[in-house]
Amino acid sequence: MTPTQVSATVLDDETRESDAGDALDVADLVARITAGHVVTESEALQVLEVPDSETLALVGAAGTLRRKYFGNTVKVNYLVNLKSGLCPEDCTYCSQRLGSKAEILKYSWLKPEEAVHQAGLGVAGGASRVCMVASGKGPSNRDVDRVATMVEQLKDEHPHIEVCACLGILKDGQAEKLKAAGADAYNHNLNTAESLYPQICSTHSYQERIDTVEHAKTAGLSPCSGLIVGLGETPEQLIEAVFALRDLESDSIPVNFLMPFDGTPLEGTWLLTPLDCLRILALVRLVCADKELRMAGGREMHLRSLQSTALEVANSFFLGDYLTSEGQDAQKDLEMIADAGFVVLGQESRDPVEVSAELRQAAAKVTSQTTEAPSCGSGCGSACAPQGCGPGGGGGEPVLRRRGAGTGQSPNA
Numbered sequence: 001m002t003p004t005q006v007s008a009t010v011l012d013d014e015t016r017e018s019d020a021g022d023a024l025d026v027a028d029l030v031a032r033i034t035a036g037h038v039v040t041e042s043e044a045l046q047v048l049e050v051p052d053s054e055t056l057a058l059v060g061a062a063g064t065l066r067r068k069y070f071g072n073t074v075k076v077n078y079l080v081n082l083k084s085g086l087c088p089e090d091c092t093y094c095s096q097r098l099g100s101k102a103e104i105l106k107y108s109w110l111k112p113e114e115a116v117h118q119a120g121l122g123v124a125g126g127a128s129r130v131c132m133v134a135s136g137k138g139p140s141n142r143d144v145d146r147v148a149t150m151v152e153q154l155k156d157e158h159p160h161i162e163v164c165a166c167l168g169i170l171k172d173g174q175a176e177k178l179k180a181a182g183a184d185a186y187n188h189n190l191n192t193a194e195s196l197y198p199q200i201c202s203t204h205s206y207q208e209r210i211d212t213v214e215h216a217k218t219a220g221l222s223p224c225s226g227l228i229v230g231l232g233e234t235p236e237q238l239i240e241a242v243f244a245l246r247d248l249e250s251d252s253i254p255v256n257f258l259m260p261f262d263g264t265p266l267e268g269t270w271l272l273t274p275l276d277c278l279r280i281l282a283l284v285r286l287v288c289a290d291k292e293l294r295m296a297g298g299r300e301m302h303l304r305s306l307q308s309t310a311l312e313v314a315n316s317f318f319l320g321d322y323l324t325s326e327g328q329d330a331q332k333d334l335e336m337i338a339d340a341g342f343v344v345l346g347q348e349s350r351d352p353v354e355v356s357a358e359l360r361q362a363a364a365k366v367t368s369q370t371t372e373a374p375s376c377g378s379g380c381g382s383a384c385a386p387q388g389c390g391p392g393g394g395g396g397e398p399v400l401r402r403r404g405a406g407t408g409q410s411p412n413a
């Protein structure tokens with residue numbers, strides 16, 4: 001039996017569980033998930049062990065769930081870094097951590113008008129969700145008031161745009177204040193397995209992360225919580241983390257691929273191949289079939305030329321740049337959606353050819369806005385960092401962000 005062949009005989013779960021050693025029949029697994037089956041740990045392990053030669057077939061099978069729940073839409077999200085660096089926490093993967101030597105942009109809170117302006121540029125680029133992020137363990141009540149003002153202003157200008165806040169660990173009453181201001185969602189990633197967490201961070205606990213997501217849910221905010229993969233987790237720990245997200249009922253699941261910034265403890269850590277990344281995304285799709293699955297930071301350097309293939313299982317991504325590093329040129333992001341036959345969420349009733357043309361026009365408009373910034377002459381259309389062009393889908397080290405929020409340069413949006 002090939003890995004994706006639909007079994008002629010429908011076996012019950014108990015029979016399958018005891019059938020150790022059989023090749024994974026992904027098409028049959030997808031059919032059972034559609035009928036309500038909950039993926040088991042042994043099945044999840046088999047998904048991660050699918051050989052390279054059969055990984056595209058795995059993606060195709062898992063992609064039927066993506067199409068069932070999200071059709072051919074891609075949700076475009078846009079990050080605004082409200083406060084960058086200077087964090088007293090010690091998360092090993094983070095360029096903003098205590099003691100980080102990474103030469104990232106460091107600035108305190110953006111003014112509300114600047115934050116709303118930056119968000120609006122992402123909306124013009126096709127984003128239907130804006131993620132407002134600040135470094136730090138968690139906000140003070142004054143910080144929450146500040147972000148609430150930004151959310152209100154953003155909602156006044158763009159009432160149909162979803163706003164997600166990401167401010168760290170919340171204290172009592174803070175999620176409620178954000179909800180009252182109009183925020184739709186709150187992001188706080190579990191990041192990795194509880195069993196690995198003590199090696200990843202010592203200044204706050206895994207349980208505090210769970211509690212914050214639960215707090216946001218109780219306040220009526222849509223929970224957004226996801227992963228960073230490539231930290232050195234075992235397959236079992238990866239499954240532990242994905243199952244925790246399933247238990248948490250996270251509505252949207254960003255999957256970040258470690259960007260090993262120079263000057264951080266995980267500098268030089270490259271543990272993923274592009275096909276590993278596809279298997280991980282396929283696993284999350286199979287385990288959390290109807291949830292928004294977002295390919296997030298590091299997709300360019302880890303998925304490389306397979307980014308558009310990943311859209312077959314992931315139905316969401318971040319447009320343009322990340323918090324402290326530059327992403328692929330936003331025009332390429334939009335072209336990737338159109339080229340792969342997808343449409344941007346919110347524009348799905350439109351003729352795809354027309355949408356594609358419009359996206360290119362929007363990208364061209366943003367490109368022309370960036371011409372005031374110095375360029376390396378590569379023709380990518382972006383303002384260049386001193387290190388040269390961003391990852392651009394070609395892999396390589398993280399390129400530190402030098403445009404957008406906190407700079408005088410136009411963003412990559």
Ligand code: SF4
Pocket residue numbers: 087088089090091094095096097098134135136137168
């Ligand atoms: S992940 Fe957040 S809390 Fe951890 S070091 Fe980075 S900014 Fe600070």
